Amino acid sequence: MRRPDLKNLPAMPDLPEGYGLRLYQESDLDSLAALLRDAFEDPQWTSQRVQETLTEATDVKAIYVIEFAGQIVATASARLLPDAFPNSGYLHWLAVAPGHRGKQLGYSITLAVLHRFAQMGCKDAVLETQDERLAAIKVYQSLGFVPVHTHANHAERWGRIIDMLAAIGL
Numbered sequence: 208m209r210r211p212d213l214k215n216l217p218a219m220p221d222l223p224e225g226y227g228l229r230l231y232q233e234s235d236l237d238s239l240a241a242l243l244r245d246a247f248e249d250p251q252w253t254s255q256r257v258q259e260t261l262t263e264a265t266d267v268k269a270i271y272v273i274e275f276a277g278q279i280v281a282t283a284s285a286r287l288l289p290d291a292f293p294n295s296g297y298l299h300w301l302a303v304a305p306g307h308r309g310k311q312l313g314y315s316i317t318l319a320v321l322h323r324f325a326q327m328g329c330k331d332a333v334l335e336t337q338d339e340r341l342a343a344i345k346v347y348q349s350l351g352f353v354p355v356h357t358h359a360n361h362a363e364r365w366g367r368i369i370d371m372l373a374a375i376g377l
Contacts (some may be wrong), residue, residue, distance in 0.1 A: 208344075208352040210332040213296075213325040217350075219318060222273065223310050226280070228319055231270035236262065239272065240277040246302035260300070268327065273320045280304040281312040281339050285323045296324030298334040301343060313346045317341060326355065341372055 212326055222228060231239065236254050238262075238275055243252035254350075261267050266286050273281035286299035303313045324332050334352065 208336065208347050209295075209355050210321065210351045211353070212331055213321060213329060216321055216325060217318060219322070220315055222309065222312070225241060226273055226275050226310070226312065226316060228273050230270065231272050233262075235272060236277055237269075238274075238277075239282060242279045242282060242304055243302055245304055247329070252295065265307075269320070269323050271323075273315050275307065275314055279302075280307040281287050281316050281318040283313075283320045285320045285327070287327075287329075292333050294330045296320070296327065296329040296332045298332055301334075308342070313343060314349065315347060319352055341368070342377065344368060345372060 219228075232240075236257060240252050240257045242256045244250060244268040244336050245258065261270055261284055264286075266288060267284050268287055269285040271283055271285075272279045281303045284299040286297040287366060298317060301317060303316075321332055330351070333355070334347065336347070
């Protein structure tokens with residue numbers, strides 16, 4: 208998906224009471240790994256994998272987190288991949304803890320990354336997602352992302368995704 212430009216981004220909304228948005232700190236490593244494990248139901252999200260994929264990756268320029276009661280409950284990263292996506296920001300590893308979904312945290316943290324891309328001088332933003340991540344896709348659409356058809360089957364796949372979103376009222 209691609210947001211064709213970074214103009215006219217909405218202002219950052221207030222988070223629900225008790226939630227705070229900030230940049231990642233080294234002391235967040237274990238909590239961030241736990242969030243990614245829970246959010247993606249993937250036990251391979253260890254602290255070491257978080258370091259390799261995010262915190263020590265040279266293409267990741269900023270990691271945002273939302274915390275609640277001392278735990279990281281949402282994250283998204285600003286990544287640059289100039290060879291694949293010149294002049295574009297790449298929204299990377301958006302995750303919201305299952306018990307904190309439905310509170311617009313995904314929207315807020317995605318918007319924080321988009322504002323960061325604008326500050327960095329990126330011309331647009333891209334992301335990759337999976338077909339079954341319907342709630343995330345709805346958030347992306349609400350922030351101006353549109354499908355990108357890079358393979359022959361994408362028009363049909365996006366048609367199915369749009370139908371599924373409508374069927375479940377998203």
